[in-house]
Amino acid sequence: VAKDVGKAFGLLAGLASDRFSTPVLLLIGSIEGLIGYGVQWLVVSGRISPLPYWQMCVFLCLGGNSTTWMNTSVLVTCIRNFRRNRGPVSWILKGFVGLSTAIFTDLCSAFFSDDPTTFLLMLALVPFFVCLAAVFFLREIPPATIMAEEKEEGKYFSAFNVVAVVVVFLQLAYDFTPNPTRGHSLGFGITLLVLLASPLAVPVHKLVNGLRIAAAEADIERV
Numbered sequence: 001v002a003k004d005v006g007k008a009f010g011l012l013a014g015l016a017s018d019r020f021s022t023p024v025l026l027l028i029g030s031i032e033g034l035i036g037y038g039v040q041w042l043v044v045s046g047r048i049s050p051l052p053y054w055q056m057c058v059f060l061c062l063g064g065n066s067t068t069w070m071n072t073s074v075l076v077t078c079i080r081n082f083r084r085n086r087g088p089v090s091w092i093l094k095g096f097v098g099l100s101t102a103i104f105t106d107l108c109s110a111f112f113s114d115d116p117t118t119f120l121l122m123l124a125l126v127p128f129f130v131c132l133a134a135v136f137f138l139r140e141i142p143p144a145t146i147m148a149e150e151k152e153e154g155k156y157f158s159a160f161n162v163v164a165v166v167v168v169f170l171q172l173a174y175d176f177t178p179n180p181t182r183g184h185s186l187g188f189g190i191t192l193l194v195l196l197a198s199p200l201a202v203p204v205h206k207l208v209n210g211l212r213i214a215a216a217e218a219d220i221e222r223v
Contacts, residue, residue: 006064029069
C-alpha cells in the first residue's frame with residue numbers, strides 16, 4: 001500500500017515536468033529510488049536494525065514514487081521529440097515498464113538464485129546508474145519535419161518493437177523451463193542483457209549514416 005501511495009504522488013512529477021529540465025527529473029527519481037530501496041536493502045540484509053513500521057512505509061513510498069519521476073521524464077521528452085510517432089513511442093515505453101519487473105526478477109533469479117536482498121540492491125543501484133547515464137543523453141531535440149525523417153523514425157521504432165517481442169518470448173521460455181541449470185541461467189541472463197543493450201545500435205547507426213551523408217555532400221560540393 002505504501003508503495004502504491006508513492007506512485008499516486010506521481011502527480012508531482014507531472015507538474016514538475018513543465019518547470020524543470022529532464023536531467024533534474026531524472027536526478028530526483030534516481031536519488032529517491034536509491035534512498036527508498038537502499039534502506040529496504042539495508043534492513044532486509046540485516047546491515048541495520050529493523051526500523052519502526054511508519055519509517056519503513058516512508059521508504060517504501062519513496063521507492064514507489066521514484067519510478068514516477070523516471071517514467072515521466074522519459075515519456076515527456078520522447079513525446080516531445082517524436083510528435084508524429086507518439087503512438088509507437090508510448091507503446092514501447094509502457095511495454096518495457098510492464099516488462100521491467102519481470103526483467104529484474106529473472107535477472108536476479110539467473111545470476112543470484114532469487115536472493116531477495118540482491119533483488120532490492122538491484123532496484124536501488126541499477127536505475128540509479130542508468131539515470132545518471134541518461135542525464136547526459138536524454139534531452140529534447142527538434143522533431144522530424146520532413147517525410148523522410150518520419151519514415152526513418154518508423155524503421156527505428158519497428159526495431160525496438162522487435163526487441164521487445166524477443167525479450168518477451170525469451171523470458172517466457174526461461175520462466176517455463178523446469179529447474180534450469182546454472183549454465184542455462186547464466187546464458188539466459190547474458191542474452192537478456194545483450195538484447196536490452198541492443199537498442200544502443202540505433203543512435204550509432206544514425207550517427208554513421210549522418211557522417212556518411214555529410215561526407216557525400218562534401219564530395220559533391222568539391223566536384
